[in-house]
Amino acid sequence: MQRATSYAVVTVLVLTALAAAESTRQEMHFKVGRRASVSIVNQYGGISVKPGPGKVVAITAVLYSSKVEVDQSKSRRRVTVFSHLLEGADTETGRVDYEVLVPADASVTLHSTTGPLRVEKLHGDIMVEGSTASVDVRDVSAGHIHIKTLNGPVTVTNVSDGLVEITSVGGDVALNAVNGSLVHVNSSSGKIHYDGDFGDGGDYSLTTHSGDIEAIAPAYASIEVVARSVQGMVEKDFPLQPEHTSFVPRAGSAFAGTMGEAASSVKLLSFSGKIHLKKR
Amino acid sequence: MTCEEFKRVLPELGSGHGIEQEEHLRSCCACSDLVADLNAISKEARFLKGSEDPSPWVWNSIEVALRQEGLIRQPQLQHLQTPAPMLGWRLRWLVPLAATLLIVFGALIYQRGTGQPQTAQQPSPPAGVVTANLQPTDVMGGEDLQLLKTVSERSPSMRATYEADLRSVNAYIRDAEQSAHSDPNDEVAQQYLRNAYEQKAMVYEMALDRSLP
Numbered sequence: 001m002q003r004a005t006s007y008a009v010v011t012v013l014v015l016t017a018l019a020a021a022e023s024t025r026q027e028m029h030f031k032v033g034r035r036a037s038v039s040i041v042n043q044y045g046g047i048s049v050k051p052g053p054g055k056v057v058a059i060t061a062v063l064y065s066s067k068v069e070v071d072q073s074k075s076r077r078r079v080t081v082f083s084h085l086l087e088g089a090d091t092e093t094g095r096v097d098y099e100v101l102v103p104a105d106a107s108v109t110l111h112s113t114t115g116p117l118r119v120e121k122l123h124g125d126i127m128v129e130g131s132t133a134s135v136d137v138r139d140v141s142a143g144h145i146h147i148k149t150l151n152g153p154v155t156v157t158n159v160s161d162g163l164v165e166i167t168s169v170g171g172d173v174a175l176n177a178v179n180g181s182l183v184h185v186n187s188s189s190g191k192i193h194y195d196g197d198f199g200d201g202g203d204y205s206l207t208t209h210s211g212d213i214e215a216i217a218p219a220y221a222s223i224e225v226v227a228r229s230v231q232g233m234v235e236k237d238f239p240l241q242p243e244h245t246s247f248v249p250r251a252g253s254a255f256a257g258t259m260g261e262a263a264s265s266v267k268l269l270s271f272s273g274k275i276h277l278k279k280r
Numbered sequence: 281m282t283c284e285e286f287k288r289v290l291p292e293l294g295s296g297h298g299i300e301q302e303e304h305l306r307s308c309c310a311c312s313d314l315v316a317d318l319n320a321i322s323k324e325a326r327f328l329k330g331s332e333d334p335s336p337w338v339w340n341s342i343e344v345a346l347r348q349e350g351l352i353r354q355p356q357l358q359h360l361q362t363p364a365p366m367l368g369w370r371l372r373w374l375v376p377l378a379a380t381l382l383i384v385f386g387a388l389i390y391q392r393g394t395g396q397p398q399t400a401q402q403p404s405p406p407a408g409v410v411t412a413n414l415q416p417t418d419v420m421g422g423e424d425l426q427l428l429k430t431v432s433e434r435s436p437s438m439r440a441t442y443e444a445d446l447r448s449v450n451a452y453i454r455d456a457e458q459s460a461h462s463d464p465n466d467e468v469a470q471q472y473l474r475n476a477y478e479q480k481a482m483v484y485e486m487a488l489d490r491s492l493p
Contacts, residue, residue: 091437113438131486132441148482150445167482169445186475188448207475209452228468230459269468271455 023064028072030057030079035124038102039109041082045095047110048118052101059100065093107143115152134171153190172211187211191273195280198223198264205267212273215266218280222260227268227275229253234268237279286311290318420446427487445483452476 032038032055040047040059052058057079061070067089072081083096091114102108107124110117115133119126125144128135130152137145138157145162147154151170162180166173172191175183179199185192187208195216198204204223206213212232217223224243227234233252240257268275281304293301305312420428424446432439456472463469 129486131438148486150441150483150486167478169448169479169483186478188445188452188476188479205471207471209448209455209472209476226468230455267468267471269471271452271459271472 023062026061026063026070028057028059028061028070028081030059030072030074031055032057032079032103032106033077034103034105035077036103036106037078037109038100038106039078039080039082040098040100040111041080042096042098042110042112043083043085043094044091044114045083045097045112046114046116046118047098047100047112049100049102049108049110049120049122051104051121055103057100057102057106059098062097064095065089067093068096070096197221198266200263202264204264205269207267207269208273209271210273211270213268213270213275214278215268215276216278216280220260222263223266224258224262224264225266225268225277226256227254227277229270229273229275231272232270232274234275236277238277283308283311287314290315420450424450427484431487442483442487446480449476449479449483452479 034055036055036057038049038057040049045064059081061081061083063070067086069084069086070081071084072079074080081098083094085094095114100108102122104122105124106122107126108119108122109127110119111129112133113131115130116136117128117130117133118136119128119140120137121139123140123142125146126137126140127144127146128137129148131150133149133152135147135149135152135154136157137147137155137159140158141160141162143162145156145159145164145166147156147164147166147168149168149171152168153171154166154168154173155176156164156166156174156178157176159175159178159180162178162183164175164178164180164183164185166185167187168185168190169188170190171187172193173185173187174193175185175196177196178194179196180202182203184203184205185207186205189210190208191211192206192208192213193216194204194206194214197218198221200222206215213227217238219238225240227236230253234254235252236255238259240255240259242257268277281300283304286301286304286308289301297305305315428439428443428446431442453473453476456469456476459469460466460473
């Protein structure tokens with residue numbers, strides 16, 4: 001048994017070493033001005049973007065075979081880097097992982113089929129698209145965050161003063177401490193989880209067809225809330241002040257009302273999923 | 281003038297309408313909503329046409345597809361660094377157009393369901409159209425099958441993902457349409473419908489635009 005384990009460990013180490021030996025690193029540096037626009041397009045592999053020092057975009061690309069190349073183009077304020085698949089490339093041989101440092105005020109656009117995609121600590125606009133890629137955006141402010149995935153899960157954490165739009169067919173969406181003037185999530189079968197205070201004066205819309213919605217808010221939240229599920233259960237932990245709605249609220253399948261000064265509008269809509277507005 | 285007659289002449293109408301059409305629009309909420317939606321879409325489409333250049337992924341995907349078709353060959357020394365501008369201008373309008381057509385298509389299906397009662401012969405739905413009352417959830421229309429074929433040719437491993445997503449989105453559209461039909465004044469039902477079509481537009485956009493190598 002011990003011998004088998006040793007063989008397995010050695011095999012893994014050898015394979016890892018071989019994989020590392022086959023990969024190549026490519027580094028690129030671009031001087032940019034204020035509010036630069038940086039676009040990374042990668043068919044297979046991850047992209048991680050963080051703020052870096054100065055007005056420089058620094059990109060490190062790790063290529064896993066010779067069947068993929070990295071191309072680049074730059075104009076005055078715009079940097080574009082993309083993986084260029086050569087004939088015969090597949091998900092393994094076409095993979096490139098990018099580590100990107102950008103000025104904190106840069107706007108970034110990321111595409112990857114497989115991901116993962118990660119952006120942190122920026123205050124420019126962020127546009128992320130991935131098919132099955134997981135998306136993680138955190139610690140950003142004052143920008144427009146636009147995320148699209150087919151089945152990739154989406155996590156957005158610690159966003160202030162943002163304009164957040166997320167569309168995912170089947171990926172679960174988790175929003176933690178996210179607030180802004182507009183926060184919209186549109187899912188088909190994914191679950192939606194929100195944990196935050198719904199800010200002050202925002203428009204929050206969390207909609208899914210068959211997924212569940214769980215929204216966790218503190219007792220001091222100031223919201224006007226509508227929750228409705230055509231076929232699923234709807235429940236709340238808060239007492240709400242009733243208000244007029246365009247539909248007839250029915251216990252168990254819909255509710256509407258206000259808390260505090262109703263500063264933000266919150267819509268929790270699922271067609272067949274469960275909805276729960278929880279008290280933190 | 282009936283809704284049917286109005287819709288028949290709608291494609292020929294320019295920015296202005298005749299007296300007869302104006303009268304119909306004043307008396308028919310469904311048709312006036314339809315015209316308002318089409319105007320809004322047309323306005324947005326113009327905006328999209330003037331937006332940023334498409335992603336380099338578009339050019340890369342086109343290049344890979346052309347190479348697979350044998351229309352271009354492997355570059356000898358250095359491959360194309362930037363997309364050919366002529367190709368870009370020829371194809372860049374396809375993406376917003378595809379999305380726009382999808383939305384118009386959805387709006388028309390919805391309007392057909394919520395318009396005034398029509399006693400004249402109802403034209404049969406175009407071939408391949410999925411309507412809530414005619415087909416079960418997971419039967420896909422001709423456009424969907426064509427999309428899956430394209431996906432299969434480019435990236436077979438992604439076909440299952442797209443197929444599952446299309447089924448999921450079609451189920452959403454079906455439920456949203458039924459909900460909107462049962463209560464056309466329900467804002468929430470209309471939001472379901474908008475969201476469902478937005479989902480479908482996204483699936484098409486990702487499949488056709490850039491997500492596949």
